[in-house]
Amino acid sequence: MPRTFNPEDTASVKRSKVGVWDLYEDVGTKATKIPMLANLETLWESVDCLPYVWRMIRDISNIQGCMTYLFVYAVLEIGLSLLPALGVWYSGQLLQVVETAVEKRTVDKEFLIRIAIGRILTIFSIRLFTYVQEKVQIPLNLRIKRYYALRTFWAMARLDMPTFEDDVVQQQLQQSVSHSTRTSIAWDVVSTFLKIGSSAMRLFAQVAVLANVLGEQRDGSLLLLLTFAHLFVEWLSNYHGMLQRSGVWAATTENQHYITSEGLKRVVSSNLYRKEIVAMGLREHLWHQFKKRAERLGDKVTDFWEEYFNKRRQAALFFQFLQDPLGELPRIIFCLRAVQYPAAIPMSLTSLQLITSTVQGFSSSLFELVQKTSRIAEKLQAVRKLYDVSAVPNKVEDGHLPFPENQNNLLTGFEIEFRKVSFGYPGNEALALDNVSFKLEEGQLCVIVGDNGSGKSTILKLIARLYDPLEGQILINGMDIRTLRLSDLRKATSVLFQDYSLFPLTIGENIGYGDPAHAYDIDRIREAAKLGGCEEFIDKLPDSFDSYLERPVNDIYSNLPSWHISGKRAGRGLAEGKNALSGGQMQRVALARTFMRSLVAPEPAVGLLLFDEPSAALDPTAEHELFERLRELRGNKTMIFSTHRFGKLTRHADMILFIHNGVIQESGTHETLLRKENGEYARIWNLQAQAYL
Numbered sequence: 048m049p050r051t052f053n054p055e056d057t058a059s060v061k062r063s064k065v066g067v068w069d070l071y072e073d074v075g076t077k078a079t080k081i082p083m084l085a086n087l088e089t090l091w092e093s094v095d096c097l098p099y100v101w102r103m104i105r106d107i108s109n110i111q112g113c114m115t116y117l118f119v120y121a122v123l124e125i126g127l128s129l130l131p132a133l134g135v136w137y138s139g140q141l142l143q144v145v146e147t148a149v150e151k152r153t154v155d156k157e158f159l160i161r162i163a164i165g166r167i168l169t170i171f172s173i174r175l176f177t178y179v180q181e182k183v184q185i186p187l188n189l190r191i192k193r194y195y196a197l198r199t200f201w202a203m204a205r206l207d208m209p210t211f212e213d214d215v216v217q218q219q220l221q222q223s224v225s226h227s228t229r230t231s232i233a234w235d236v237v238s239t240f241l242k243i244g245s246s247a248m249r250l251f252a253q254v255a256v257l258a259n260v261l262g263e264q265r266d267g268s269l270l271l272l273l274t275f276a277h278l279f280v281e282w283l284s285n286y287h288g289m290l291q292r293s294g295v296w297a298a299t300t301e302n303q304h305y306i307t308s309e310g311l312k313r314v315v316s317s318n319l320y321r322k323e324i325v326a327m328g329l330r331e332h333l334w335h336q337f338k339k340r341a342e343r344l345g346d347k348v349t350d351f352w353e354e355y356f357n358k359r360r361q362a363a364l365f366f367q368f369l370q371d372p373l374g375e376l377p378r379i380i381f382c383l384r385a386v387q388y389p390a391a392i393p394m395s396l397t398s399l400q401l402i403t404s405t406v407q408g409f410s411s412s413l414f415e416l417v418q419k420t421s422r423i424a425e426k427l428q429a430v431r432k433l434y435d436v437s438a439v440p441n442k443v444e445d446g447h448l449p450f451p452e453n454q455n456n457l458l459t460g461f462e463i464e465f466r467k468v469s470f471g472y473p474g475n476e477a478l479a480l481d482n483v484s485f486k487l488e489e490g491q492l493c494v495i496v497g498d499n500g501s502g503k504s505t506i507l508k509l510i511a512r513l514y515d516p517l518e519g520q521i522l523i524n525g526m527d528i529r530t531l532r533l534s535d536l537r538k539a540t541s542v543l544f545q546d547y548s549l550f551p552l553t554i555g556e557n558i559g560y561g562d563p564a565h566a567y568d569i570d571r572i573r574e575a576a577k578l579g580g581c582e583e584f585i586d587k588l589p590d591s592f593d594s595y596l597e598r599p600v601n602d603i604y605s606n607l608p609s610w611h612i613s614g615k616r617a618g619r620g621l622a623e624g625k626n627a628l629s630g631g632q633m634q635r636v637a638l639a640r641t642f643m644r645s646l647v648a649p650e651p652a653v654g655l656l657l658f659d660e661p662s663a664a665l666d667p668t669a670e671h672e673l674f675e676r677l678r679e680l681r682g683n684k685t686m687i688f689s690t691h692r693f694g695k696l697t698r699h700a701d702m703i704l705f706i707h708n709g710v711i712q713e714s715g716t717h718e719t720l721l722r723k724e725n726g727e728y729a730r731i732w733n734l735q736a737q738a739y740l
Contacts, residue, residue, distance in 0.1 A: 067305045071298070096431040106194070111190070116187040117187060127176050128246070132253045132256045139256065144162065195233050205441070210442045219436050232430065302344075457684075458654070458682070460654050461487075461489060462488055463687075478709050479505040483506070485711060492699060492702075493700060494688045494704070495690075496728070496731075499691055503660075503706060510687070511542050540654075541561070543641040551597035552595070553596075554593075562643045572643065575642045576592075579641075655687075660690055662690070671695065703720055705720070
C-alpha cells in the first residue's frame with residue numbers, strides 16, 4: 048500500500064528549521080537507511096516501465112543510422128571500461144621488473160620496453176576511444192533528440208483547450224521534456240544504462256587485475272585492504288549525502304518579512320512594474336520597505352539550499368573525519384614495514400604507489416556507479432512519461448460526420464441553434480452560461496452585446512468547439528456539433544477572440560497561418576493585411592513582413608565593442624524601441640490573420656465568421672472602416688459579432704442577443720429592442736447615445 052506524506056504526522060515526518068524555512072522530512076523505515084536498499088522499493092515499483100523502455104529501443108532502432116552509431120558507441124564504451132584494467136596490468140608488470148631488479152640486480156630491457164610501449168599505447172587508446180566516442184555521440188544524440196522533439200511537439204500541439212489547461216496534463220508535459228537543451232530524455236536513459244554497465248565492468252576488471260598483481264606481494268593485500276577501507280568510508284560519506292538529499296520532503300516559509308522582501312525585489316528588477324514605480328514615485332518607499340524587511344530578518348539565513356546543504360555536510364562530518372586518518376594508514380604501514388624489512392623498501396614503495404594511483408580512479412567511478420544506479424527508477428519513470436504524454440486523450444472528442452456534406456453550402460452560411468445550453472469553465476463553480484437558447488438562420492448577422500464577463504466570448508468558444516457544454520445541445524445546420532469532424536468544422540470557421548495571441552514568428556507567418564494551406568503565399572498575405580488595415584505600417588518596418596513580433600531566439604554575445612551585430616542591435620526584437628507595435632496595430636494583424644481564411648480565399652472555404660470584440664483596441668475611424676469592410680465582404684456568410692459597445696453594426700444586425708450574467712435577457716432586431724418597454728438594451732443604448740449629444 049503506498050504511503051502518504053502528511054506534515055502533521057509527527058510519527059513519520061520530522062520537522063526542522065532551516066533558516067527562515069520549515070523543513071518537513073519523511074523519516075521512512077529503517078530499511079531505507081541502509082545503503083543501496085533505499086532505492087529498492089522505488090525500483091521495484093518501476094518494473095512496469097520496462098515495456099516502455101523496450102518500445103523506446105525499438106523506436107531508436109528505426110531511426111536511420113542510429114543502430115550503427117549506437118553499436119559503435121557501445122563497443123567504445125566497453126573498450127573504455129576495460130582499458131584502465133589493462134593499464135593496471137601493465138603497471139603490475141612494471142612492478143615485477145622492479146622486483147626482479149631488486150632481487151637479482153638485473154633488468155630484462157626487451158621486456159621492459161614492451162611493457163612501457165604497451166602502457167603508452169593503453170593511455171593513447173583511452174584518449175583515442177574517448178575522442179571517437181564523443182564524435183559518434185554527436186550525430187547519435189542529435190538524431191534521437193530530433194525524433195523525440197517531433198514526437199513531443201505533436202503531443203503538445205494536438206491537445207484541445209480543456210485538456211491543455213488541466214494541471215495534471217501540464218505537469219505531464221513538463222516532465223516529458225528534457226530540461227537540458229543538449230540532450231533528450233531517451234538518449235539520457237540509454238547513455239545512463241551504458242554508463243552503469245561500463246562503470247561496473249571497469250571496477251570489477253581493475254579490482255581483479257590489481258588483486259592478481261599484488262596477491263603475491265608481502266604487503267600487497269594489506270595495502271590493498273587499507274586503501275579500499277579509505278575508499279569505502281569516502282563512498283559512505285558521499286552516499287550519506289545522497290541519501291539525505293533523496294526521499295520525500297517539503298519546505299515552506301511563513302516569514303512575512305522574507306516573503307515581502309522577495310516580492311519587493313521582483314518589483315524593482317522586472318520591467319513589468321517599471322511604469323508604476325516611476326509614475327507613482329515609489330522608489331524611496333520601496334527602498335525603505337526593503338531596508339526595513341532586511342533589518343528585521345537580520346542574520347537569519349534566507350537561502351534555503353545553502354543552509355540545507357550546509358546541514359547535510361555537518362551530518363556527514365563523522366565519515367569525513369575518518370577519511371583522512373584512513374588515507375594515511377597505508378603510508379604508516381609502509382614506514383613500519385620499512386623499519387622491519389629495510390631490504391623490501393623499494394617493493395613496498397612501488398606497491399603503495401601502484402595501489403594509491405590506481406584507487407584514485409576507483410573513487411569517482413564507484414560514486415558514479417552508485418549515483419547512476421540510484422537514479423534508475425527515475426530514468427525508467429521518465430521514459431514512461433515520455434510515451435504517456437502522447438496518449439493523453441482529448442476531453443473534446445472528435446465527431447465522425449463530414450462537414451459540410453456539400454462544399455457549396457458554405458456560400459449560404461450556417462444555421463446555428465443553442466438549446467438550453469449551460470457551461471462553466473473548469474475549476475470555476477459559477478456558470479458562464481445558464482440555460483441559453485437561441486437560433487440563427489443561414490447567412491444572418493448576429494451581434495451579442497453585454498457587459499464584460501457576461502458570457503459573450505463563451506458563446507463563441509462553444510461554437511468553435513473549444514469546449515463542450517455541460518448541459519444542453521448545440522446544432523450546426525441541424526446536426527449536433529459533437530457529431531461533426533473537428534477538422535472540418537474548424538476549416539469552415541474563421542474566428543478572432545478578444546484575448547487573441549500573436550505568435551513569436553514573423554508578421555507574415557502570423558497572418559499566413561490564418562490559412563495553413565497558403566501560409567506562405569505572399570500575395571494572399573498582403574491582401575489580408577490590406578483588408579485588416581495593417582499593410583501600410585508593416586511595410587514601414589525594417590524587415591516588412593519578415594519582421595518578428597517577438598524574436599524567439601536572442602543573440603548570444605560577450606564583451607562586444609558595440610551593441611550592434613551586422614547593423615542590428617544585439618538581442619533586439621521587434622518589441623524594442625521605435626519598432627514597437629501599438630495595441631491597435633497588433634489587433635489589426637490579428638484581424639488580417641482572420642481575413643486570410645475568410646475573405647481572401649477565392650473558393651468558398653469558410654461559412655461562419657466569429658468576431659469577439661475585434662474593435663476593442665481600434666480608434667473610432669478604424670472601427671468604422673472595419674465594420675463597413677465586414678458588411679461589404681462577408682457575402683452570405685453567417686457572422687456572429689460580440690461587443691460591449693453599442694454601435695453602428697447593431698443597426699444592421701439580423702439578430703441581437705443581449706446577455707447578462709450568462710443569461711440571454713433579450714433578443715431581436717435593433718428596432719424591436721428599442722421599442723421594448725423597460726428593455727435593458729434600450730436603456731443602455733440611450734445611455735451611450737447621450738454621451739454624443
